[in-house]
Amino acid sequence: MTQSRFSYLQAFPLFAIMLVFLVIPTVMIVAVSFWDYNAFSIIPDFIWDNYDFLLTSSVTWRAYGTTFFYALTSWALTLVIGFTAAYYMAFHLRTTKSQTICFLLATIPFLTSNIIRMISWIPLLGRNGLVNQALLSLGLIDNPLEFLLYSDFSVILAFVHLYTLFMVVPIFNSMMRIDRKLIEAAIDAGASPVQVLTQVIIPLSKSGITIGTIFVFTLVMGDFITVRLMSGGLSASVGVLIYNEITLLQYPAAAAGAVTLLLTVLMMLAILFRFANIREDL
Amino acid sequence: MNTTGKRPKSFYILSAFFALFILFLYGPTLTIGILSFQGPSGGLTFPMNGVSLHWYFKLFETQAVGDFGGSLTRSLLLALAVMVTTVVISLSAGMAFRKKFKGSGVLFYLTVVSLIIPSILISLGIGLLFNQAGVEPTWYGSAFGAHLTWTLPFGLLIMFAVFNRFDKSFEAAATDMCATPFQTLRFVVIPLILPSLVGVGLFGFTLSYDEFARTIMTSGSQNTLPLEIFGMTTNVTTPVLYALGTLTTLISFVAIVGTLLVLHLLKRRRSRIQAG
Numbered sequence: 001m002t003q004s005r006f007s008y009l010q011a012f013p014l015f016a017i018m019l020v021f022l023v024i025p026t027v028m029i030v031a032v033s034f035w036d037y038n039a040f041s042i043i044p045d046f047i048w049d050n051y052d053f054l055l056t057s058s059v060t061w062r063a064y065g066t067t068f069f070y071a072l073t074s075w076a077l078t079l080v081i082g083f084t085a086a087y088y089m090a091f092h093l094r095t096t097k098s099q100t101i102c103f104l105l106a107t108i109p110f111l112t113s114n115i116i117r118m119i120s121w122i123p124l125l126g127r128n129g130l131v132n133q134a135l136l137s138l139g140l141i142d143n144p145l146e147f148l149l150y151s152d153f154s155v156i157l158a159f160v161h162l163y164t165l166f167m168v169v170p171i172f173n174s175m176m177r178i179d180r181k182l183i184e185a186a187i188d189a190g191a192s193p194v195q196v197l198t199q200v201i202i203p204l205s206k207s208g209i210t211i212g213t214i215f216v217f218t219l220v221m222g223d224f225i226t227v228r229l230m231s232g233g234l235s236a237s238v239g240v241l242i243y244n245e246i247t248l249l250q251y252p253a254a255a256a257g258a259v260t261l262l263l264t265v266l267m268m269l270a271i272l273f274r275f276a277n278i279r280e281d282l
Numbered sequence: 283m284n285t286t287g288k289r290p291k292s293f294y295i296l297s298a299f300f301a302l303f304i305l306f307l308y309g310p311t312l313t314i315g316i317l318s319f320q321g322p323s324g325g326l327t328f329p330m331n332g333v334s335l336h337w338y339f340k341l342f343e344t345q346a347v348g349d350f351g352g353s354l355t356r357s358l359l360l361a362l363a364v365m366v367t368t369v370v371i372s373l374s375a376g377m378a379f380r381k382k383f384k385g386s387g388v389l390f391y392l393t394v395v396s397l398i399i400p401s402i403l404i405s406l407g408i409g410l411l412f413n414q415a416g417v418e419p420t421w422y423g424s425a426f427g428a429h430l431t432w433t434l435p436f437g438l439l440i441m442f443a444v445f446n447r448f449d450k451s452f453e454a455a456a457t458d459m460c461a462t463p464f465q466t467l468r469f470v471v472i473p474l475i476l477p478s479l480v481g482v483g484l485f486g487f488t489l490s491y492d493e494f495a496r497t498i499m500t501s502g503s504q505n506t507l508p509l510e511i512f513g514m515t516t517n518v519t520t521p522v523l524y525a526l527g528t529l530t531t532l533i534s535f536v537a538i539v540g541t542l543l544v545l546h547l548l549k550r551r552r553s554r555i556q557a558g
Contacts, residue, residue, distance in 0.1 A: 007378040007381045011375050013375070026403070085303050088296040092296055105307075108538055112535070116531055123317055129327055243402065251406070
């Protein structure tokens with residue numbers, strides 16, 4: 001057997017799964033987004049009504065506004081927190097052992113259920129939650145704060161809680177590959193700590209930052225569970241709209257929403273991918 | 283930045299920041315862990331109204347919270363199947379990508395797209411596909427495929443990272459000693475990358491065990507655990523929810539710690555072999 005035929009054989013299972021469970025379903029969604037539907041079933045057709053309704057509805061535009069607001073705020077917060085945590089681990093911890101331990105500590109929560117991690121905010125932020133009880137007993141407030149739970153605040157808090165790790169890992173990874181001699185050279189040349197940070201470390205961590213950004217953006221853009229649970233159903237993101245249509249069995253409308261979301265995400269990624277070459281950065 | 287000598291002041295500030303970050307990550311989960319031991323009359327918040335295992339027993343009474351045992355079994359079986367499949371397919375594809383072959387670029391980008399495409403789209407698409415094909419969606423069929431679209435990209439990216447650092451001279455040496463390609467794989471490549479393969483397995487297991495969005499349209503009439511939990515968040519208002527959360531987190535935790543232990547043993551065995 002020639003070498004390249006052997007490669008095809010090795011790559012085939014991956015290809016087959018991507019074809020059946022990614023490509024064909026995506027084609028299916030695009031097709032169904034042009035179908036007609038009534039209360040009982042979906043009907044193969046070619047109509048623009050789903051898109052027409054979607055794009056002229058103020059609900060859609062508001063949902064996109066909310067979604068971009070969540071995505072941008074979560075991105076800024078996860079970037080600042082994630083960068084700082086990664087910087088600490090990469091440059092202030094001296095032994096590989098302490099780095100590994102801190103890295104594992106930060107990674108383990110990511111491996112447990114997102115939904116559980118969301119619910120676990122309820123006893124802290126609720127009307128009778130720990131935060132309110134503490135503030136009340138300290139006499140800092142007279143009435144429980146209502147904005148803590150089921151609000152934009154709790155949605156973004158949950159996003160930061162769930163996704164900061166997606167910033168930490170790639171940024172830490174690119175920081176670990178910075179040649180330490182560059183930093184010494186910068187210090188020898190008289191750079192202040194701030195200059196070392198902004199002119200050496202940040203530019204050299206760029207690909208990690210970009211990969212983290214790609215993750216956080218796409219995860220928040222496509223999310224529907226976090227927004228639904230943490231806003232108590234009060235906010236609607238694009239994902240929530242699609243999810244609601246699914247539960248109402250309005251599949252063609254949901255499909256049109258999903259195609260529009262996909263195009264939006266792909267456009268944003270096309271911009272972001274200009275900043276990083278994923279395959280070489282591993 | 284300096285490797286010896288006195289710590290700069292920024293070290294202490296950043297240490298405090300990192301400690302707060304870890305507290306932020308673990309704090310809420312620990313809170314529900316504590317609250318899950320509420321007494322029978324306890325509620326969803328502090329103060330604790332006695333201490334008991336009441337809500338854990340409640341969990342196993344089927345009529346109270348739905349089919350917890352069944353959904354847990356399904357999720358564990360599915361996660362095991364996804365884990366094994368992810369390891370095998372990622373390894374195989376990772377090997378393929380070491381050589382240039384026609385279409386490798388397309389396959390690579392397809393896999394990356396699979397990682398960053400919104401989960402709800404995959405879920406909806408697979409659900410619709412099975413519906414239209416007249417095949418009943420099941421947790422072991424359509425949901426299994428849906429989970430693989432999430433675990434395989436992670437597996438492949440890890441394999442890339444592994445093979446980028448892999449010393450090819452070991453394989454060359456094996457071939458020089460007349461090992462067949464299969465023998466080279468079995469006795470040289472796999473033992474060398476075993477820790478990473480265990481890592482891929484861990485990722486596959488926990489990602490599948492916790493996956494909600496890609497399961498919602500694809501699991502058919504029988505719930506997996508995350509779907510069960512999601513259902514409970516909308517209609518259960520007792521600490522039984524916290525008991526379930528704590529128990530499933532513990533299962534994840536045992537899987538993770540167990541895997542890390544295996545990795546540690548592998549590493550020790552390897553250094554012993556190298557030493558002696």
